[in-house]
Amino acid sequence: MSEWLQQAIARADSIQDGFSDQRAASLALLKDTKWPTRKTEAWKYTPLRAVERTTAVAKEEPAELAPVAIDGVDFLELTFIDGQLISLPEELPEGLTVEMQESTLFGSIKPSRHVFGLVNDVLAADVAVVTVAEGVSIAQPLRINNLLSEGSEGHIRVVVELKANASLSVIENGEGYGATLATAFTEYQIGAQASLEHYRFALQVDDNVAIGGCHFKLLEEAKLNSSIIGFGSALQRIDTDIIHAGEKADAKLNAIYLLDGQELFDLHATVEHEVPNCTTEENIRGIAADRSRAVFNGRIHIHRDAQKTLAELNNRNLLMSNKAEINTKPELEIYADDVRCAHGATVAEIDKKALYYLQTRGVSRSQAQLMLSFGFINELIDQMPNEALAEWVRPIIRDRFAQMEVK
Amino acid sequence: MTEQIDKALAREYEAGFVSAVESETFEPGLNEDVIRRISEVKGEPEWMLEWRLNAFRVWQEMEEPDWAHVDYPKIDFQAISYYSAPKSMKDKPKSLDEVDPELLRTYEKLGIPLVEQQMLAGVAVDAVFDSVSVVTTFREKLEEAGVIFCPISEALHKYPDLVKKYIGSVVPTKDNYFAALNCAVFTDGSFVYIPKGTRCPMELSTYFRINEQNTGQFERTLIVADEGSYVSYLEGCTAPQRDENQLHAAVVELVALDDAEIKYSTVQNWYPGDEEGKGGIYNFVTKRGICHTNAKISWTQVETGSSVTWKYPSCVLKGDNSVGEFYSVALTRGRQQADTGTKMIHLGKNTKSTIISKGISAGRSNNSYRGLVRMNPGAEGARNFTQCDSLLIGDQCGAHTFPYVESRNPSAIIEHEATTSKVSDDQMFLCQQRGVDPEKAVSMIVNGFCKEVFKELPMEFAVEAGKLLEISLEGSVG
16 A cells, blocks of 8 residues: 555544545545556556655645636636635526535445545545536536646545436536646536536646546436546546436547657546447547557446447547557447447557648648647547637647647 | 257257276376476476476466456366376377277267378377377378477477477466466477478367366467478367366467468367356466567467356567467357457567457357557557457347557557447348248358458368357357
8 A cells, every 4th residue: 555545544534523424435445445556457557656756735725826718608617726615606597506515426426446536535625516406507617627736735526416407518627737636526417318518628737646537427318428638747547437327318428638748648438338228429539749658448338238229439549659658448348239339449650641642732741740630639629519618729739739749 | 939049058068978088197286296296207307397396386476367357266276186198098009090999989979080080181180188199190291391290298308409499488487377387287288390491281280178077187289380381280179078167278389480370270169068157168278479570370269168268369479570360259158258369469560460359149158358469669560450349149148348459659550449249130030031040040140250260260170160150059049
């Protein structure tokens, strides 16, 4: 067991008086959990040195930070700074509530297998519970900001519940400055015929150690459209779980990771088809340059009862340097026969013919590379339902490519 | 339909019988003395004993792997007897006439009439009955070509330098738990050496057979294809019916030197256990080949037997321009569990690998493909294509895919795709409309599903494989 984990457990022990049963159970489980090593399948390619050596500490007083501005989007904002809830939306539209209390959903959607999820269970001080009432559509997107100042450690947790026929758009925005450590887990229950539009951005990352997850439970005919965009850092690890618990639910997940320098990015996407007639579509694209390392694990699990499932996963990667590394593992675990499941994964460099074609048209090699890799990523950005967000993210990605080019 | 299913489910394992050959068998148990005794019985050189003992020490330090998608009761390695040899071996048969007629009858029951096969197919058979090779045919013809094909225990006496040079060079002692165990206790297997520039004049074949009750069989096969040579090797196995699980932990090492080619084909039909999965063979095999410059290794396997299969025939593509291939059909039914696949390790420039895996699950079985494709930094211009297809028959079975893809070279191209489907009602309807009965239709559809793999098999094997699938699938569709 690592020193870091021991300290986390000691901290939890000191505050456990007010713990709910769920948190107490997580603490007990955490004490039995082994620190992941290279032999732990879920952490095979992702060393935890960055956590073991972190200098980040939990701060008593949160620093003063403001989340990045996004033109053309009128948000409702929920802001955590250094792990503490700083502000709630001032005026909430009717049908939307944000409460600081433990919900019965807490810990019910996020699987307990994740050691850092358990750490989050016991150390997230403020749990925000967002509820959208039945039949209510919230027009304004809700942005959940998780800001960390230099050297700080924070654990944030949000539970979102969409009742039947509700709809909501949530943007999870993580920003860390310098060497920080954060765990950020969100749990979503999407009610019958409800619809969630979801974004998770990790674009301001510096030397962050950020480990987190978004976990979705879909009830009958629920709809999920999720987009995750992340840059690598000292350690970025995101676990997503999509659980089809109601028939005819439909989930779409698009994810992008762009890595440079010595960065590390690890996305573990799990889909649980527990009931019949659900559909899942996942498109994951990544680029690894310089000495970076990208890890993707995409698991689709079709349970015995989940007949007539349609599930597809596609993971495409560009490897830009012979010092970089891409490890991908799309998995299928299928126990029902009348299903259509497929997955595909590719790793390659930019198509030489396309590169040559552009060069024959007078485009410089580096410019052509930029165009092609941007095009590769932009196909997914074009699919983002919120056009203003897409407009905002495109130049950030372009800048990122420009940086990657300099080296 | 239900009637057909019942009939098929009640089908007895066709190769299940125990032939009464007297055997000299060690009492169950494993320790250094047992290993010394094995080595002594075999009259092995000192270095071999040391090698075995070292492997045993390594094995004791290791833990049994638990990552595979299989579930079986813990193996008691002390309850296994590590040596068993047909008694008549002491008389050293010189020709088929001298072979224990009981043995010959065993093969006949299995449908492998040695004589006929020698005559018709021109196949030299190194038949392994339990742990000692009993008869080797066509030796002279092979000797003429300079090809060495003999039991590995014999090779240790006759060609100790060759064996010493290559044994453990592809699958090192500490490679994995079962390989280490095999190093310590292997009793026999085949040794093949093809000299430089030689094309082996015939297909080499070994039929394996576990016979003695409670005897784990630990085969060791070593094939060395010297520069510019070619060999095609066939391996097939069946085992008689019994109640206790039997462990089979073989190791196969292939060495393809520059410009050489090895084609290794397997039809595996070990006893899969009864309806409840009781009594079948545990097949925990390590198979790996190393390809030097411009060399090629091709693994083709048809896996229909064993209660638990744990098997990943792999290629280390060390030399530039070397090629690795893996074609597999794995069929599971009843309570069978298979976790099988391949590893393609690309080290050299312009290396190529192709993986075609077809998994068919029926009954209450679980069938997993587990594979690794790794492009090392030196694998400039390397290429991999992987296709894994699963077919599910019935709603109580499972089909799984666990491919690991690791790339560290930007100029390497890796493509992996996997699909899952079932024998569709439409296909069945179409066939039946045209007067094809359901059994035949399923067999046709499955054969079509596996065609890409079957065409890689040598002719006789392809026929046998097709028949095997057909029999195995009888009544699986309702």
